[in-house]
Amino acid sequence: MADLSHSRSAAIAAGSGPRRLFHNLFVRNFSAKLAATPMIMTVLIVFVGCTAWTIFYSFTNSRSLPSGELVGFDQYTRLFSNRRWNASVINIMTYGVTSLCFTMVVGFLLAVFMDQKIRFESAFRTIFLYPFALSFIVTGLVWQWIMNPAFGLQETVQNWGFTSFTFDWLKNRNMVIYALVIAGLWQGTGFVMVLLLAGLRGIDEEIWKAARVDGISTWRTYLFIVLPMMRGVIVTTLVIVGSGIVRLYDLVVAMTQGGPGISSEVPAKYVYNYMFGAGNLGQGLAASSVMLLTVFIILIPWMLIEFRPKHHS
């Protein structure tokens, strides 16, 4: 009986026309499709639906409440002629590039050190990962105190007798963004380290033995053999770190409030201020649509590489 029904459905699948289409869409792997339905509906309604809503209303003149009156690209024109927005974009790029490079390099180095079968490894791992357990708000407040020229590091070192020592990055318009980078690094590097360490541990011991037999030095093995083999972990880490950078907001609010002046403003804060503070939904949504577009520009090349059809040789 089972054989019979199986061969029947196989016959339909092999057939042609709308019947086959219907079969392929609904009957084939029916239970799997049923199980995936809630997820598919969530994606369609929550993610795709809300994104479409956001993009649509960014072309309207909505204030506190959504309005359907279309104004073309007016919100975008205003956005890109706004000094604060342009400063925010440059800031997030500076922050992004610096913090991405440093977290990856430092995180990888720490992971390599951890990989040397050192003593108390789990203790060190906990210490390095600990800042990640703190929210950005706490991180920001702590570093705000440390870097505050009147109370923190500068004052302490000056009290030690080094009166010419200055460390006023929080009040310095050109350096404040790097103050944010430092706090971000402190918070995020441990996490990158743990991810990469897991990747390192996933490398087969045999590879190491083979490299040793061939007389390849340790650092060369790491750089040219192990690192390329960790591509999956590295890509995942990049995506996690990258998405954290794009939505950077709470750290800025806790640490600098965008100041001094507008020199540490970031796009997410612009979105929040214009959407809620200024009651200009259209402008806020236009800014968030631009942020979404940026994420896509970063993600699409990666998706093309990752999900391209595998060649069977």
Place this chain on the structure above:
Amino acid sequence: MKKFTVAAAMAAALMCGTSAFATDLEVTHWWTSGGEAAAVAEFAKAFDATGNHWVDGAIAGSSDVARPLIISRILGGNPMGATQLNTGRDAEDLIKAGLMTDLTDLAKSEGWYDVIRPKKLLESCEFEGKLYCVPVNIHSWQWLWLSRPAFEDNGMEVPTDWNQYVADFPKLREAGVIPFSLAQGWPTNGIFGVLLAGVGGTDLFLAVNRDKDVSAVEGPDFRKVAQAYADLRDAVDVNETVGQWNEATAQLINNTAAGNIMGDWAQGEFAVAGKVAGKDYDCLPGLGLNAVLDTGGDAFYFPKNDDPAITEAQLVLAKTMLSPETQVAFNLKKGSLPVRGDVDMSAANACMQKGLKILEDPNGVLPSGEQLLSSDTQQQLQDLEIEFFSDKSMSIDDFVGQFADIMGSAD
């Protein structure tokens, strides 16, 4: 059967009675500094005396933090019993969406239209002829606060206007006193509005904020104001700026700083610290140049509610807030002026008396920027002013040009 009906009626009456009396009403506001908290306690005391219960929903941080929280709670269908919002265009959209309780009938029966002055205060609570909020005080930004000891201890006269004060900056520096205490964020922004009214004059203030006249922005008078703002920027040391406005006031109380431009709510801080107006500190409304006050202020809105008991309590609270006794008690603590002209303010200090006198003169009253400009325009101006104030390399031409652009597109 008859007995049962009577009993049921009595029980129902009893239940109604209890629900009409002890109703809990959550009131959200952002009054958290010492003077503000003392003032809001007067409201709570008066409201509790009516048999209801004031549930305090203070939101720490400035209005920039609290406003989005309050608005999103109302929009999200989880309204509080009553909430503070600045009079102005903030709540217009909420009223349009029908989310606020209509207070028109109460206002008529209480005679608010006759006693509340200036009239603009009630007008800004109105929408299409109906009243939606209760103004509780008159706040004005146009005050220059001066610490008398900071001048007198260093052998200087206490200045009587802005120009003399600015001329004293170098001497104050020499004496080791911070000439101008500054808090980050919105206070920086507020200073510009005060300079606009004080240095620029009433006509310029109205041409810019009310008429959104771009040619006035590009004119010589506005340039003078921008120059004064730039001069102040150059005199302030960034490392001396503090985080909150009340810390800046505290610098005056401790005599470590000589002066500060801040709204009259600063007076609440002086009062809590036990300082006496005219003796420990001085005040110059309109910077001593142009004695005008804007009449913004705080107002309470009452979001619509499904529960009739809450609606009833809302009306009781609205009535309580504007009763003559509460007005006096509240405003003395807050440092602001009462919205009713018919109350006895003889207990007010020297600075408040100056303010009351200006209020009597129709030419002394300015509408506030909040009433004239949308929050969207205010936000853009704030961004510009804060950028200009922090960046000593930004030229006045650049500032004026940007300002004109924003005003040109303001709605």
